[in-house]
Amino acid sequence: MSFNIISVIGLGYIGLPTAAAFASRQQRVVGVDVNENAVATINRGEIHIVEPELDCVVKAAVEGGWLSARTTPVEADAYLIAVPTPFKGDHEPDMAYVKAAAEAIAPVLKKGALVILESTSPVGATEQMAGWLAALRDDLTFPQQAGEAADINIAYCPERVLPGKVMAELIQNDRVIGGMTPVCSARASELYSIFLKGECVVTNARTAEMCKLTENSFRDVNIAFANELSLICATQGINVWELIRLANRHPRVNILQPGPGVGGHCIAVDPWFIVAQNPQQARLIRTARDVNDSKPGWVIDRVKAAVADCLADSGKRAEELTLACFGLAFKPDIDDLRESPSMSIVSELAQWHRGELLAVEPNIHTLPQKLQGRCTLTDVQDALSRADILVLLVDHCQFKAIDGARLVQRYIVDTRGVWR
Numbered sequence: 001m002s003f004n005i006i007s008v009i010g011l012g013y014i015g016l017p018t019a020a021a022f023a024s025r026q027q028r029v030v031g032v033d034v035n036e037n038a039v040a041t042i043n044r045g046e047i048h049i050v051e052p053e054l055d056c057v058v059k060a061a062v063e064g065g066w067l068s069a070r071t072t073p074v075e076a077d078a079y080l081i082a083v084p085t086p087f088k089g090d091h092e093p094d095m096a097y098v099k100a101a102a103e104a105i106a107p108v109l110k111k112g113a114l115v116i117l118e119s120t121s122p123v124g125a126t127e128q129m130a131g132w133l134a135a136l137r138d139d140l141t142f143p144q145q146a147g148e149a150a151d152i153n154i155a156y157c158p159e160r161v162l163p164g165k166v167m168a169e170l171i172q173n174d175r176v177i178g179g180m181t182p183v184c185s186a187r188a189s190e191l192y193s194i195f196l197k198g199e200c201v202v203t204n205a206r207t208a209e210m211c212k213l214t215e216n217s218f219r220d221v222n223i224a225f226a227n228e229l230s231l232i233c234a235t236q237g238i239n240v241w242e243l244i245r246l247a248n249r250h251p252r253v254n255i256l257q258p259g260p261g262v263g264g265h266c267i268a269v270d271p272w273f274i275v276a277q278n279p280q281q282a283r284l285i286r287t288a289r290d291v292n293d294s295k296p297g298w299v300i301d302r303v304k305a306a307v308a309d310c311l312a313d314s315g316k317r318a319e320e321l322t323l324a325c326f327g328l329a330f331k332p333d334i335d336d337l338r339e340s341p342s343m344s345i346v347s348e349l350a351q352w353h354r355g356e357l358l359a360v361e362p363n364i365h366t367l368p369q370k371l372q373g374r375c376t377l378t379d380v381q382d383a384l385s386r387a388d389i390l391v392l393l394v395d396h397c398q399f400k401a402i403d404g405a406r407l408v409q410r411y412i413v414d415t416r417g418v419w420r
């Protein structure tokens with residue numbers, strides 16, 4: 001049975017590329033988002049986020065009549081929910097957006113529909129979502145009670161695309177399919193095979209939920225190892241990037257890179273979902289979070305030390321020193337500032353520094369509100385010519401391309417090891 005209408009709920013960094021991928025295969029896609037501005041932008045064939053190649057695919061999909069956006073759900077054959085799942089309070093998963101999305105689609109659910117949760121979620125979330133839907137539609141049967149014969153099929157299918165490479169990875173990555181029943185998995189696999197070149201790997205919903213959290217926790221733990229090495233190396237007077245390069249010559253060693261901390265919507269968040277559900281067992285995962293979360297504070301201390309050195313050498317007053325921070329995004333060559341360690345470092349420096357503070361971020365046009373009036377957004381050349389101290393926070397291509405001659409005899413704090 002084919003899918004006449006596919007509806008994607010939540011048109012952000014995950015939902016919009018997914019909606020566009022289906023639409024590019026001549027599937028009728030109705031995207032739903034509570035953000036009216038996002039809906040209007042998409043309906044003009046434009047995009048409200050930065051992701052390479054997404055703009056052309058969305059433009060073609062909208063102009064071809066395959067993709068449209070709206071603020072309220074419609075009757076569809078398949079729903080994919082890709083709304084935020086942040087944490088709240090003491091790092092507890094916040095499922096309020098998923099609940100709101102489920103409540104929004106419940107009235108328009110029809111017999112035979114497939115509901116897929118794509119949002120990164122704690123173990124048990126899919127069963128919980130099925131419960132929310134069932135509570136609102138007692139005229140339909142759901143997999144929890146009716147098993148294979150349910151009116152509605154439900155699956156958890158996590159997304160694992162890398163921001164910056166979403167359009168390629170969306171198609172090529174293998175996809176974990178966690179149906180609440182084998183029929184649910186088969187139906188979800190059928191849906192993704194519309195655009196997927198990778199394999200659909202079938203499991204149950206709870207394993208699929210844990211699989212997503214495991215992938216990001218694995219990366220977080222490995223980055224924490226690199227970050228811990230950077231602290232040890234600083235104490236021992238060893239260049240950590242050279243050390244890692246050498247150690248990685250071992251055939252079974254592959255250490256990741258230290259940085260100013262771990263940011264983004266995922267790796268700094270998802271491991272907490274495991275910790276919240278398993279506080280006794282998840283000791284290493286929790287420690288990795290603590291190591292990575294403490295790295296911005298360590299970077300700030302390095303900047304303060306560089307300022308002290310510069311003051312002592314130059315004889316200038318603190319008010320006369322200009323500090324330039326290169327990069328606000330959470331990783332290279334994207335515009336996403338969410339959970340960015342660079343943002344928290346620059347915010348704190350803005351409070352502490354008495355002289356001028358410059359921020360260079362080639363991927364944005366205006367400073368986020370939090371920094372407005374507290375620092376000046378400028379370009380690479382201006383920052384290089386005016387700043388006394390250079391702080392490299394993100395390895396954007398523009399920063400890697402800076403002529404080494406312009407960095408000689410400067411006060412530099414390089415958190416990414418690209419100006420060595």
Ligand SMILES: NC(=O)c1ccc[n+]([C@@H]2O[C@H](COP(=O)([O-])OP(=O)(O)OC[C@H]3O[C@@H](n4cnc5c(N)ncnc54)[C@H](O)[C@@H]3O)[C@@H](O)[C@H]2O)c1
Pocket residue numbers: 009010011012013014015032033034035038082083084085097100101104118119120121159160161162163265266
């Ligand atoms: N961004 C990534 O790299 C990535 C990768 C894998 C998984 N994920 C997961 O995917 C999910 C979505 O992440 P994202 O980065 O796309 O978030 P996002 O914030 O970019 O997009 C979410 C969208 O959902 C909309 N929304 C919120 N509540 C809604 C509702 N009730 N109905 C309709 N729309 C609603 C928001 O307005 C927003 O446009 C999260 O669970 C995230 O952890 C993200």
Ligand SMILES: CC(=O)N[C@@H]1[C@@H](OP(=O)(O)OP(=O)(O)OC[C@H]2O[C@@H](n3ccc(=O)[nH]c3=O)[C@H](O)[C@@H]2O)O[C@H](CO)[C@@H](O)[C@@H]1O
Pocket residue numbers: 120159160161162163215216219223256257258259260261262263264265266267330331332
């Ligand atoms: C397992 C995995 O790969 N998951 C990916 C991840 O995507 P991401 O974009 O969030 O991931 P990263 O690129 O790792 O960046 C995170 C932060 O870690 C810093 N970092 C990175 C490498 C390093 O060696 N040293 C560092 O310091 C970097 O600067 C940044 O702040 O989560 C998505 C959502 O779930 C997944 O879909 C996607 O597959």
